[in-house]
Amino acid sequence: xxxxxxxxxxxxxxxxxxxxxxxxxxxxxxxxxxxxxxxxxxxxxxxxxxxxxxxxxxxxxxxxxxxxxxxxxxxxxxxxxxxxxxxxxxxxxxxxxxxxxxxxxxxxxxxxxxxxxxxxxxxxxxxxxxxxxxxxxxxxxxxxxxxxxxxxxxxxxxxxxxxxxxxxxxxxxxxxxxxxxxxxxxxxx
Amino acid sequence: xxxxxxxxxxxxxxxxxxxxxxxxxxxxxxxxxxxxxxxxxxxxxxxxxxxxxxxxxxxxxxxxxxxxxxxxxxxxxxxxxxxxxxxxxxxxxxxxxxxxxxxxxxxxxxxxxxxxxxxxxxxxxxxxxxxxxxxxxxxxxxxxxxxxxxxxxxxxxxxxxxxxxxxxxxxxxxxxxxxxxxxxxxxxxxxxxxxxxxxxxxxxxxxxxxxxxxxxxxxxxxxxxxxxxxxxxxxxxxxxxxxxxxxxxxxxxxxxxxxxxxxxxxxxxxxxxxxxxxxxxxxxxxxxxxxxxxxxxxxxxxxxxxxxxxxxxxxxxxxxxxxxxxxxxxxxxxxxxxxxxxxxxxxx
Numbered sequence: 001x002x003x004x005x006x007x008x009x010x011x012x013x014x015x016x017x018x019x020x021x022x023x024x025x026x027x028x029x030x031x032x033x034x035x036x037x038x039x040x041x042x043x044x045x046x047x048x049x050x051x052x053x054x055x056x057x058x059x060x061x062x063x064x065x066x067x068x069x070x071x072x073x074x075x076x077x078x079x080x081x082x083x084x085x086x087x088x089x090x091x092x093x094x095x096x097x098x099x100x101x102x103x104x105x106x107x108x109x110x111x112x113x114x115x116x117x118x119x120x121x122x123x124x125x126x127x128x129x130x131x132x133x134x135x136x137x138x139x140x141x142x143x144x145x146x147x148x149x150x151x152x153x154x155x156x157x158x159x160x161x162x163x164x165x166x167x168x169x170x171x172x173x174x175x176x177x178x179x180x181x182x183x184x185x186x187x188x189x
Numbered sequence: 190x191x192x193x194x195x196x197x198x199x200x201x202x203x204x205x206x207x208x209x210x211x212x213x214x215x216x217x218x219x220x221x222x223x224x225x226x227x228x229x230x231x232x233x234x235x236x237x238x239x240x241x242x243x244x245x246x247x248x249x250x251x252x253x254x255x256x257x258x259x260x261x262x263x264x265x266x267x268x269x270x271x272x273x274x275x276x277x278x279x280x281x282x283x284x285x286x287x288x289x290x291x292x293x294x295x296x297x298x299x300x301x302x303x304x305x306x307x308x309x310x311x312x313x314x315x316x317x318x319x320x321x322x323x324x325x326x327x328x329x330x331x332x333x334x335x336x337x338x339x340x341x342x343x344x345x346x347x348x349x350x351x352x353x354x355x356x357x358x359x360x361x362x363x364x365x366x367x368x369x370x371x372x373x374x375x376x377x378x379x380x381x382x383x384x385x386x387x388x389x390x391x392x393x394x395x396x397x398x399x400x401x402x403x404x405x406x407x408x409x410x411x412x413x414x415x416x417x418x419x420x421x422x423x424x425x426x427x428x429x430x431x432x433x434x435x436x437x438x439x440x441x442x443x444x445x446x447x448x449x450x451x452x453x454x455x456x457x458x459x460x461x462x463x464x465x466x467x468x469x470x471x472x473x474x475x476x477x478x479x480x481x482x483x484x485x486x487x488x489x490x491x492x493x494x495x496x497x498x499x500x501x502x503x504x505x506x507x508x509x510x511x512x513x514x515x516x517x518x519x520x521x522x523x524x525x526x527x528x529x530x531x532x533x534x535x536x537x
Contacts, residue, residue, distance in 0.1 A: 070479065100505060122439065128349060135353030135433060137510050172480060175473040178503035 034162025037155055038065075041148060046104045049091040057090070066114070066169035068093035068103035077101060086141070095142055101177040102140035110168040115160075123160045124153065140176055224298050224314035224323035228262065229286050235321075238262075241286070242389045245382045246369035248428035251517040253337040255289040255296070261365060261389075263399060271402035274367050274411070274451040277360055281306050285362060289343075296335050297345050298323055301355070301362065309361045311351035341502075341514040350511050358437025359448065367391055367451035369428070373410035377421040379519040411451035415458050422527035423449055423458065425520050426495075429509060445484060445495075462531065470494040472506070488532015490525040499524065 038044070048059035049069050063069070068091065077087050077096030086097030093104045106114040115123070118133065125134025127149040132139060139145045151159070221227050231238050241260035249257065263269065264282035271277050285301040295316040302310045314323035315331055330347035337343045355361045370391040375381060384390070394400040395407050413420045413427075431448030438444050445468065446461045453461075465485040472494055474482045482494045490496040498508035500521050507513075 100503075119439070125349070125353075129347070129353070131353065131510065134349075135357070135510070137506075138504050140505065174479055175471070176505040177475065178501070178505050 030158040030161040031165045032162075033155070034158035034160070034165075037151065037159050038162055043107070046092055046142070047107050049093050057092075063169055063171070064166060065107040065163065066110075066171040067106035067173040070113075070172045070174065088142075097141060098179060099140045099176075100179040102143075103173045103176065104143075106169065106171050106173050107163050108166055108169045108171075109164050110170050113170055113172040114168060115163060116168065120157055120160050123163075124156050127151075127156060137176075219304060219310060220300075220312050220325055222325050224300075224316075224325075227286070227300055227302075227314075228284060229260065229298070240265075241284075242393075243385065243387055244365060244370060244389050245384060246364040246366075246428065247371060247374040247381055248369060248378050248424040249380050249382065250364065250428055251380065251513060251520060252289060253291075253341070253343060253513050253515040255291055255337075255343070256293075257290075258288040259286065259364065261285045268398065269394065269400045271367075271400055271406065274402075274406055275359070277362070277366065277400075279303050279360075279362060283362075285365065287364075291335055291337055291343065294335075295320055295323070296343060297326070299351075303361075309355065311348050311355065313345045313351075315345055338515045343514070346512060353511060354432050354509075357433050357439055358435050359432075363432050364428070367407060368411045368413070368424075368449060370394070371411040371451070373412045375413075375421055375424050377417055377523075379421070379425050379517065379523055409452070413449055413453060413458065414455045418523070418527050418530060419458065419462075422524050423447075423461065425523060429517075429520070430495075430499075433509070465495065466531070472498065485528060485531070487535045488529060490528040493528050496521075496524055496528055 043065065044059045044061075047065045047067055048061065049063050049066070049072075050057040051060040052058075072089075072091065072093075074089055074094055080087060080097065086095060088095045095102050108114040109116045111117050122133045126132060126139065127145050128134070130139050130145045130149070131137065148156075148159075224230075225232075228238060229241060230236060237243075237260060241262045243258065243260050245259065262284045264280055267280035267282065269277050269279055281303050283303045286298055287301075288298045289296050297316065298314045300310075300312045300314065302312070304310045313326045313330070315326050315334060316323040326345045328348045330350065331345040333342035334345055335343050355363060360366065370389070372390045372392050374384070391407055391411070395402070400407075413423050415423075426447045427449035430445075434445040435448035436444050436446055446464050449461075450457070462485070466483065466487060468484045469480060470482050470484050472482065473479050474492065474494065474497060482492075484493065484495050486492040495508075498506050500516055501507045502514060502516050
């Protein structure tokens with residue numbers, strides 16, 4: 001089931017791939033392509049906080065792709081036992097599991113709290129390597145970086161172009177929290 | 190990205206972070222399949238070719254206690270060009286090897302090769318059980334090749350990981366610089382190795398005309414000024430952190446001034462320390478107000494992101510993020526004492 005899902009998703013993405021974008025191609029093409037890929041890839045499902053709408057939880061597009069809200073301080077996650085190995089917050093922007101607690105990133109072009117200071121190369125390296133900025137800490141679950149990183153260079157560049165085109169939102173996402181080690185908190189290590 | 194969530198959670202929760210899996214950074218067909226074919230050894234032997242000169246940086250990079258050996262080969266008749274004391278251009282054809290051994294057994298030998306003017310090729314060779322040769326590791330690296338501490342295993346890095354450290358502002362060659370090769374070696378450098386007969390230093394490069402530099406550029410042996418503890422702490426941080434944390438870093442968020450130049454003045458050292466004290470980090474101490482964690486808080490190592498992260502080996506916090514699974518106790522002791530000392534200096 002899962003391999004089939006990966007295959008079908010990748011196949012669809014590849015079937016829709018356009019010829020390599022040339023430097024002279026209008027930027028709007030890349031932005032439109034990026035928007036298509038971001039929509040298809042459900043990036044908003046985690047990177048845009050959910051709010052309760054008339055039909056139930058829905059992405060709050062006023063805070064589109066700005067990650068876990070800095071003002072939303074969550075209580076400790078519930079105990080995870082047996083087959084229940086991970087949990088998610090109602091905003092769908094914070095997750096707890098064996099990796100600790102992860103918060104979805106601010107993908108808007110805000111220079112201080114988003115991707116505003118990232119280069120296109122860093123963005124590609126991050127999604128190819130699974131490391132923050134392509135060289136730092138591991139990008140944590142549930143971010144499916146292998147799935148996104150399977151896109152072509154041109155598609156990843158289109159995603160980056162689109163992310164640079166959306167409104168900047170100042171929102172400092174909290175640092176991830178490491179899991180306890182042998183029951184000892186980090187400060188007692 | 191809901192469609193991928195289940196896949197990612199299952200894969201990562203079960204497998205852990207492990208070695209980064211990436212696409213090949215270089216065409217594999219440019220690299221020999223065997224270490225023995227890279228020019229390190231005389232043909233048919235494990236005797237190092239005398240054209241390959243051994244060296245030892247005064248501030249070694251910590252790799253979980255690995256014993257390391259290093260060699261460089263400059264193409265015949267070619268020289269390094271030093272446009273200034275810290276900017277070295279290596280001629281096309283330069284090769285460097287670094288051998289990693291744990292418990293007396295060779296585990297991997299890394300190759301850094303300037304194959305073309307366009308750039309460097311990175312590779313690692315994994316030694317066989319018989320210790321007779323090593324085989325080219327795949328571009329994505331090889332996870333968990335040997336246990337280095339209970340429950341901790343050494344992994345051969347991916348080529349993308351090589352690039353993460355070696356392509357970050359400044360020279361692609363990290364352990365072969367004026368400061369690292371200074372004949373005025375720091376006796377208190379963590380894990381510093383004594384120079385062995387035949388090892389080359391900066392003086393060797395000058396004496397044998399292996400480096401093209403302005404007259405007198407290297408007349409003095411490079412040395413980090415200041416008291417002994419500051420010298421050792423900044424030397425260690427320069428070698429272990431400065432390849433990413435430097436003002437020219439390609440990662441904008443990590444431009445801390447930790448890479449020390451060959452000839453820093455006392456005022457430069459003071460400015461470096463002041464900058465570390467003044468900066469807050471994007472990483473927050475647990476239970477702290479976001480955005481308030483200092484890189485270095487004088488007198489308080491446990492409140493200093495630099496120290497807490499170098500002590501940690503948990504995936505979201507550890508520094509360096511690559512190449513080590515065991516914290517460096519000697520360095521922890523040194524840097525802790527240095528930060529404590531900064532507090533005493535401030536009090537006066």
